[in-house]
Amino acid sequence: IPQSRMVSFSIIAHVDHGKSSLSQRLLELQGNVATGEESALDTLEVEKSRGITVKAVTASMMYGEWLVNLVDTPGHVDFAHEVRRSLAACDGALLLVDAAQGIEAQTLSVAAAARSAGVPLIAACSKCDLVTADPDAVALALCASGLVEDDDPDRVLRLSAKTGLGVPEVLPAVLGFAKQEASSRSLPLRARVVDSRYDAKRGAVCVVRVVDGVLRENQKIIFLSRPEEALSVQEVGLLTPAPLRSSSLPAGCVGYAICGLRDVRRALVGDTVAESAVEPLEAGFQPAIPALYASVFPPDGALFDDMARAVDRLALNDAAVTVEREPPRPSLGSGLRVGFLGVLHMDVFRQRLRDEFDADVLFCAPLVPYRLVKNDATVVDVKSLDDWPAVDDDEVEILEPVVDVDVLVPTSFLGAAVQTLEPRAKRQLALETTGETTVLKYVLPWARVVDGLSEELANATRGYASLAVDHAPRFETARGLVKVDIALNGTTVDALSFVAARDDAVKKGRDAAASLKTHVPRHQFEVVVQAKIGGKVLARDRIPPFRKDVLTKGGKTVGGGDVTRKKKLLEKQKQGKKRQKTIGNVALSQDAFWAVLNVK
Ligand code: GDP
Ligand code: MG
Numbered sequence: 001i002p003q004s005r006m007v008s009f010s011i012i013a014h015v016d017h018g019k020s021s022l023s024q025r026l027l028e029l030q031g032n033v034a035t036g037e038e039s040a041l042d043t044l045e046v047e048k049s050r051g052i053t054v055k056a057v058t059a060s061m062m063y064g065e066w067l068v069n070l071v072d073t074p075g076h077v078d079f080a081h082e083v084r085r086s087l088a089a090c091d092g093a094l095l096l097v098d099a100a101q102g103i104e105a106q107t108l109s110v111a112a113a114a115r116s117a118g119v120p121l122i123a124a125c126s127k128c129d130l131v132t133a134d135p136d137a138v139a140l141a142l143c144a145s146g147l148v149e150d151d152d153p154d155r156v157l158r159l160s161a162k163t164g165l166g167v168p169e170v171l172p173a174v175l176g177f178a179k180q181e182a183s184s185r186s187l188p189l190r191a192r193v194v195d196s197r198y199d200a201k202r203g204a205v206c207v208v209r210v211v212d213g214v215l216r217e218n219q220k221i222i223f224l225s226r227p228e229e230a231l232s233v234q235e236v237g238l239l240t241p242a243p244l245r246s247s248s249l250p251a252g253c254v255g256y257a258i259c260g261l262r263d264v265r266r267a268l269v270g271d272t273v274a275e276s277a278v279e280p281l282e283a284g285f286q287p288a289i290p291a292l293y294a295s296v297f298p299p300d301g302a303l304f305d306d307m308a309r310a311v312d313r314l315a316l317n318d319a320a321v322t323v324e325r326e327p328p329r330p331s332l333g334s335g336l337r338v339g340f341l342g343v344l345h346m347d348v349f350r351q352r353l354r355d356e357f358d359a360d361v362l363f364c365a366p367l368v369p370y371r372l373v374k375n376d377a378t379v380v381d382v383k384s385l386d387d388w389p390a391v392d393d394d395e396v397e398i399l400e401p402v403v404d405v406d407v408l409v410p411t412s413f414l415g416a417a418v419q420t421l422e423p424r425a426k427r428q429l430a431l432e433t434t435g436e437t438t439v440l441k442y443v444l445p446w447a448r449v450v451d452g453l454s455e456e457l458a459n460a461t462r463g464y465a466s467l468a469v470d471h472a473p474r475f476e477t478a479r480g481l482v483k484v485d486i487a488l489n490g491t492t493v494d495a496l497s498f499v500a501a502r503d504d505a506v507k508k509g510r511d512a513a514a515s516l517k518t519h520v521p522r523h524q525f526e527v528v529v530q531a532k533i534g535g536k537v538l539a540r541d542r543i544p545p546f547r548k549d550v551l552t553k554g555g556k557t558v559g560g561g562d563v564t565r566k567k568k569l570l571e572k573q574k575q576g577k578k579r580q581k582t583i584g585n586v587a588l589s590q591d592a593f594w595a596v597l598n599v600k
Contacts, residue, residue: 001067003183006252008069008209009174010056010086012114013096014106014466015075018126020053021161022096022170023072029167030061030068032240040241041072045355046348054079054348055317056086056195058207058254059241063171069254075106077454077469078342081288081320083110085269087117088284089194089209089254092177094170095148099125099133099158103141103437105408105466111147117284122173123148124157128165185251189213189221191273192281194254196264198313204261207239208273209254211281215273216248221259224272224280231259264312269319288320289472290339291401291446294346294366295326295384295495297335300582302360304334310359311336314352321349329384331583332364332495337383340366343450362581364495365596368447371399371475385497388483391534398481401446401473402426407457409465411438416460424448426476446473447499484509484538486516486596487530488586495583496596509538512596519595520588522546527586 011019020041027033033040041057042048053074060069071086073079087093093114097107114121123142125135139156142148148156157173159166195207208215215221219233235258237245249255257273270283298307315321315338322339329335340346346366353359370382375395382388389396405425409417411433421442422428429441444453454467482505486496496516500508509531516529520543527543580587 001065001252003185003250003252004178004180005065006067006069007092007175007178008071008090008254009092009094009177010071010073010083010090011094011096012073012083012087012110013075013126014098014101014104014110015052017075017096017098017101017104017107018159018161019075019096020072022126022159022167023057023059023070025161025164025167026070026170027059027061027241029164030063030171032059032061043241044352046351049351050348052076054082056082057241058195058239060238060254061240063175066171066175067253068171068174073110075110076344077106077109077467078340078345078348079320080109080113081285081341084113084117084285085194085319087114087119089192090119090177091179092120092122092174094174095121095123095142096126096159097123097138097142099128099135099138100130102134102138103145103147103408105406105468108145108147108406108408109468109470120177121148122150122157122176124159124166124170126159126161128158129160129163183251184212185214187212187251188278189215189219189273189275190278190281191215191249191257192284193223193269193271193273195317195319196269197317198264199258202234202258202260204258204264204316206257206259206273207254208249208257210249210251212251213275214248214250215255215257219275221273221275222277223268224274224277225268227277231261234258234260264316288322288339288341290322290369291341291403291473292343292346292366292368292450293337293339293383295329295332295335295337295364297332297362297364297495297581299360299362300580307359307361308336310353310357311338311361314349314357318349320345326383329386329494331491331493332581362590362593364593365498366450367499368401368445368450369473370401370478370499373397373399384494385483385499386494388497388499391482398478399475400478400481402443402476403446403449403473404429404470405442405444405449405453406468406470407440407442407465408468409438409440409461411436413461413464414438414440417457417465420453420457420460424453443476445478482533484512485532486512487528487532488520488584489528490530491584492532493583493588495593498596505533506538509533513539513541515595516592517541517543519592520586523586525585 013019023041028035056071056073058071073083073086125138128135135158139153143151143153190212191208191210193206197205199205236249237243238255272280298304315323320341324337326335326337372380425442425444427443432439457465480502481499482502484505485492513529513531526545529541530537531539580589
């Protein structure tokens with residue numbers, strides 16, 4: 001297939017606007033998957049159980065004389081980096097808008113991401129089968145919004161993944177994205193690493209877009225970030241999305257490559273694969289800036305190295321995650337400091353560690369990246385709350401990350417949206433009403449965004465408002481923030497400390513203590529839980545002693561003769577212990593760590 005007959009496009013949209021359903025339909029139509037088969041795209045456990053896409057998936061299909069590569073992307077804000085990364089490897093994008101919902105906040109932000117990546121867009125209305133669908137109005141709004149270059153509402157595609165309406169028109173429309181320039185297949189090899197994942201048998205499996213030359217099996221290659229290490233290509237092929245082995249991938253192709261790379265930290269997304277030291281390709285996207293950090297620790301009995309290996313392997317498949325060694329903490333030992341783009345991102349990572357790597361890891365409550373300005377003007381990052389200044393320390397200025405938040409709301413719910421945003425916001429930047437919708441722009445402390453803002457906004461506006469966050473935080477002076485400490489039997493547990501606004505801190509401290517009371521298992525001795533600010537105790541709760549002996553139930557020993565049953569019970573108890581962390585002499589499970597995090 002000539003390079004001029006190869007095209008790669010991604011499908012982008014607000015969450016739930018039908019990207020994965022349309023992608024599945026397209027794959028059915030081209031015969032890649034059988035009709036009625038379960039989703040070929042949302043294949044991760046976490047995607048099936050939550051019904052959302054978290055990973056972009058690449059699939060190549062034959063369309064007449066053409067090789068078309070489709071990338072289904074996630075829609076949730078926390079995975080915006082995945083979308084930007086995908087766009088960097090595409091010739092164009094299809095912007096979907098749910099014909100019953102209309103334009104939402106993420107519609108604007110993914111369209112803006114495409115524009116800044118220089119990726120042309122065509123627009124389509126999805127779910128046109130719904131009785132509430134109004135594709136004509138949505139097409140008009142799309143053209144009026146200036147999101148797409150083509151401002152003829154008649155050329156906005158009308159689709160339904162459910163009935164198949166309009167689906168055959170999608171591929172002919174995206175062929176227009178094909179680059180007309182001359183073939184670059186005779187040039188020296190350059191391929192961009194678009195994505196990577198760890199495979200237990202094969203090591204790193206990279207998804208690459210070949211830009212120049214041809215990538216072949218048995219070829220000697222290097223990753224330009226570490227040119228001294230030569231590797232040999234073991235296998236290449238197309239993704240349909242199932243791997244389809246082929247002997248070579250010429251320029252224009254998107255496919256997979258396996259080169260026996262065991263050290264997974266090497267197969268980095270954005271790197272260039274070449275035969276010799278040539279000019280590297282531009283990555284095409286900015287590295288992700290973590291919006292919050294969580295300290296993670298192996299549970300009792302597990303090894304730090306095993307945990308670190310699992311985290312590295314999963315991080316290979318998630319270019320938005322950052323991983324650093326953390327200095328050992330008195331209460332918790334050695335751990336890692338892992339950076340995420342949001343709470344959902346962190347939670348998905350935690351679930352994937354368990355689902356895909358069988359690693360049960362304890363996550364501490366996440367912390368946004370605060371900074372301190374000392375009186376000699378030095379700036380330090382707050383890596384753990386041990387570094388937080390004392391309550392009466394006036395010498396140190398605290399800086400907090402702030403972000404711009406765009407909210408799109410039907411004007412009839414404007415009051416409710418403002419009431420939700422105003423108490424959290426630092427300031428309002430804009431309020432623009434055009435007809436029935438209003439766009440609100442605020443500067444918010446990032447900590448107040450991750451603290452459940454989108455849920456609260458959805459509740460206040462019955463789901464009509466949508467929110468987009470510009471993920472690159474800036475730093476501004478923070479006022480009135482205090483650290484709340486939690487002590488168990490008199491010992492402060494650094495992993496349970498959190499930061500709150502001064503006016504909120506007393507309530508949050510009390511709630512945290514009360515919540516811990518129900519989440520810390522009873523011990524053979526009394527456990528006293530205290531919440532404190534500085535030396536001042538805000539709340540005190542006691543967990544009475546209780547001897548948890550699994551072999552006695554209601555005072556009676558479980559059937560003396562039944563050894564296997566006894567063994568099973570003991571085994572279960574051991575399993576339960578494995579996921580705990582003993583701090584001082586108190587055992588804490590993941591629930592206890594989350595109990596503090598979830599205090600509202
Ligand atoms: P994504 O988040 O953009 O990938 O959206 P999904 O493809 O996962 O779809 C979100 C929801 O919309 C699912 O419940 C789908 O069944 C539903 N859906 C998707 N496409 C259509 C469609 O064409 N018609 C109708 N009625 N529902 C659809
Ligand atoms: Mg999806």
